[in-house]
Amino acid sequence: MLKLISPAKVNLFLRVIKRRPDGYHELASLFQAISLSDVIHFSISNTGVDHLTCTDPALPTDASNLILKAAELFRRKTGLRFALEAHLEKNIPSQAGFGGGSSNAATTLWAVNQLCGNTATNTELMRWSSEIGSDIPFFFSQGTAYCTGRGEIVQDLPPILSEPLWVVKPLQGLQTQEVFRQLQLSKLNNVHQDPLQALRGFLIGKPSYFNDLEGAAFEALPLLSSLKQSLIDSGFHTVTMTGTGSGFFCLGQAKLPEQPGLFCRSATGLNRTANAWWN
Ligand code: C5P
Numbered sequence: 001m002l003k004l005i006s007p008a009k010v011n012l013f014l015r016v017i018k019r020r021p022d023g024y025h026e027l028a029s030l031f032q033a034i035s036l037s038d039v040i041h042f043s044i045s046n047t048g049v050d051h052l053t054c055t056d057p058a059l060p061t062d063a064s065n066l067i068l069k070a071a072e073l074f075r076r077k078t079g080l081r082f083a084l085e086a087h088l089e090k091n092i093p094s095q096a097g098f099g100g101g102s103s104n105a106a107t108t109l110w111a112v113n114q115l116c117g118n119t120a121t122n123t124e125l126m127r128w129s130s131e132i133g134s135d136i137p138f139f140f141s142q143g144t145a146y147c148t149g150r151g152e153i154v155q156d157l158p159p160i161l162s163e164p165l166w167v168v169k170p171l172q173g174l175q176t177q178e179v180f181r182q183l184q185l186s187k188l189n190n191v192h193q194d195p196l197q198a199l200r201g202f203l204i205g206k207p208s209y210f211n212d213l214e215g216a217a218f219e220a221l222p223l224l225s226s227l228k229q230s231l232i233d234s235g236f237h238t239v240t241m242t243g244t245g246s247g248f249f250c251l252g253q254a255k256l257p258e259q260p261g262l263f264c265r266s267a268t269g270l271n272r273t274a275n276a277w278w279n
Pocket of ligand 1: 151
């Protein structure tokens, strides 16, 4: 049995560069892992079939779940045969931009590799993982990374985030594909804003937080713009959407707005050493 944590992420900045011929979007984004985490229990079973259970009854536990997709990917890449038994304690909200499903997939690849005798390297797991999701490779980084391509090209960086943050998500979620579909690149007006300059800002201690997908997400879910405003009014100096939303991360001191169903948690940046999983 192996019990591992599976952390969330936020995008400290996210620039959309262009739409690609394959339908994906070229991105440049600074990713940071955070302490908000799921916990997953893994074991190899002799039943011949994968079996997943989850504390959240709303989540599918069939082959569409990224945990089981990751187990299948590992079998395909290594030729090994095994069945996985997994139990997911879900704490990271879904459809929020916190990368919960992607993190679960990365954690599963790490776990089955451990349980099957460590046949693959971290680099192989990272490369394979991009076949089932653009955000999964990030979770094989050490916690702070500049990600490009469709998100799967990962450049590790030293830890950047020193202050604690709050993560906030309304009841309503957003689907990644839907937000990208809503995006009107001509409205972005960011052509002269070099993401490498934004990255340099973080590296010299002059961060600027932004997400080019906010406009599209706010159009898909209009209550997000009033939620953002109420978080700013409550005292945070920074309120930025993460990924394709509908979650935000907030920096500074504030008295959180009281809204029914609002998910609010404090968190810190999380980094790991190369040879150990997140803890
Ligand atoms: O790679 P992933 O499965 O997470 O992507 C889900 C969907 O989000 C894709 O099918 C695509 O429509 C959109 N997407 C995108 N550009 C990216 C990442 C995702 O358009 N860089």
